[in-house]
Amino acid sequence: MAITVNQIAEKCGVSRTTVLRALNDRGSVGKETRERILAVAKEYNYRPNLLARSLNHGRTMSLGVVTINIENMYFVQSLNIINKEADKRGYFTNIVVCDESLDWEKKLIQGLADRQMEGILISPINKGKEFEEFLLSLHIPIVCIGNQVSDAITTVQVNEMTAAMESVDLIVSKGYERVVFICPPLAVKEKENIYVHEQRLLGFRTSVAKYPELESAVIGNTDYLPDVKCVIKEGREKRTAFLCSGDSYALNVMRWGQQNGMSIPKDYGLMGFDNINILEFISPKLTTVSTNLEGVAVTAVSELLAQIDSEEYSPKAIYLNYKILDRETL
């Protein structure tokens, strides 16, 4: 349907080289010829076929981004930032969504590679040696966001471990005697990449060890509300706080509490992770950790482009700052 350089050339009775020269303002073209060419190009709304151009140049100037379902909405929020940042450097951003299936993720990554994306950004749910080899076999620059796959692939993240440690410190400083870490992803630990959550758990464990009197527990079920109920029932005398490895879990706990006539932070403390943007609609305001989406996104893009541009690139693990948001639920 679209007109090509060859067709313009034919219509104008010149060679396609001449047409190109007129179109791209390169080299010299007879004034009258140029005008004729430009007129035809305009009339038929000529646009260069980027597939052909890319094939020729060996460059697509496109990045691929694999993103997940809105469950982990915090990643969706980065898309705009990634897009803008890539555009600044002249790259087009192609996003694909992966509905939380391990196979789909691989399939989509392969699809992006087959379409000659020059680099891929991903917050992977796959993990392990096999996946690592799969990624490396693509021979394409890749940057992971949050979830690490291996040392051989650059990962950009905030320091989740120290964030969890500081969170526990905050909880203790507020006088809580018992702290429970809620981390449903632990249930799929064997299969899926939950690196981010594991780092948080590690921080939790490490920090808790510093406080001998502090009672602590970890809930790692998908169906965590019953456990929360138990915890609250069995120890009314101790002031208890829940540290949730994700705001949405905290919101579920909050809703459950409200339905059962409990109030926060009077009856129990609550803290989340991620600072997802729907929090603004929720009250009380959830105390949480802001994971610096913007910084992570910008860094990830710039690191990816660095990798694309340089011959010799060494993979890195990059940690950015987070921010504890001490609001109303502790």
Add this chain to the structure above:
Amino acid sequence: MAITVNQIAEKCGVSRTTVLRALNDRGSVGKETRERILAVAKEYNYRPNLLARSLNHGRTMSLGVVTINIENMYFVQSLNIINKEADKRGYFTNIVVCDESLDWEKKLIQGLADRQMEGILISPINKGKEFEEFLLSLHIPIVCIGNQVSDAITTVQVNEMTAAMESVDLIVSKGYERVVFICPPLAVKEKENIYVHEQRLLGFRTSVAKYPELESAVIGNTDYLPDVKCVIKEGREKRTAFLCSGDSYALNVMRWGQQNGMSIPKDYGLMGFDNINILEFISPKLTTVSTNLEGVAVTAVSELLAQIDSEEYSPKAIYLNYKILDRETL
């Protein structure tokens, strides 16, 4: 970096035609030759360059989707469905995000067209004759979701107008004597495509006219909370309900009410539109209109593919069913 058919051919000392035959299991190849070829292909992890293949075939088997910022999160929710549906029919889905700028939207659409997407799905924020001509000049199948651009371009939507009418009916049936339509997008009506909201407004106006005793008003400011405050103050004697052209506006009103010690539906009624998925975290449960995301997404894809496949296609306006969700705020 990636190996090509030509390189395999050279390595194996055969022509690329033979390599192709072995790789694609088409035609006959000597057993020993085939094995040699397959071995090399595997060793170097051969993958066909889809740019080249598409150029040759004249088909990319890819769809483009232009989506907006998470503000209008309900569209983000469709992405998965679109993706799955397209995949079923053998298409790859490329998503680009547009941070609510009119120019970016055009730029991105053009980018998708230049990359030879076979069809484009979009819920446009641009409008008007010039934009229509821009879209038509692309000579690519396009389907709009929600916001209509013109008769010449297929639009898939729910019948927002009758949904708004029914909403008013519901409000009246609950005994409200005054109903206020909150529609901030009206503030950008001149510049942006807010077709969906205009349809809702139209339904509101039409339905209100049926009830002579019903008092009604429309708030069309971006900064609507002050107006809400006024409305509530000036008419305490009349039972008032707010119908919001979008759940997020309703949530803001709800939050404001909670901060001012008012309770729903005792002090005022509240109803939204869209049934965005964060509602599950909010209490009281917002009464709203479910806009059948899944149906719209599936229909849009299938209509787009129909358009791609058929020589003669007539643009349509397709209306799907919605559902009034009568919950706790009226």
Add this chain to the structure above:
DNA sequence: TTGTAAGCGTTATCAT
């Protein structure tokens, strides 16, 4: 000022 020719990686047709 203009044109020819080769190439990007794949595929399809026709020949050997």
Add this chain to the structure above:
DNA sequence: ATGATAACGCTTACAA
């Protein structure tokens, strides 16, 4: 069973 050739649309070097 294998190969040569042209084509997709664009670009670049090298003539004329």
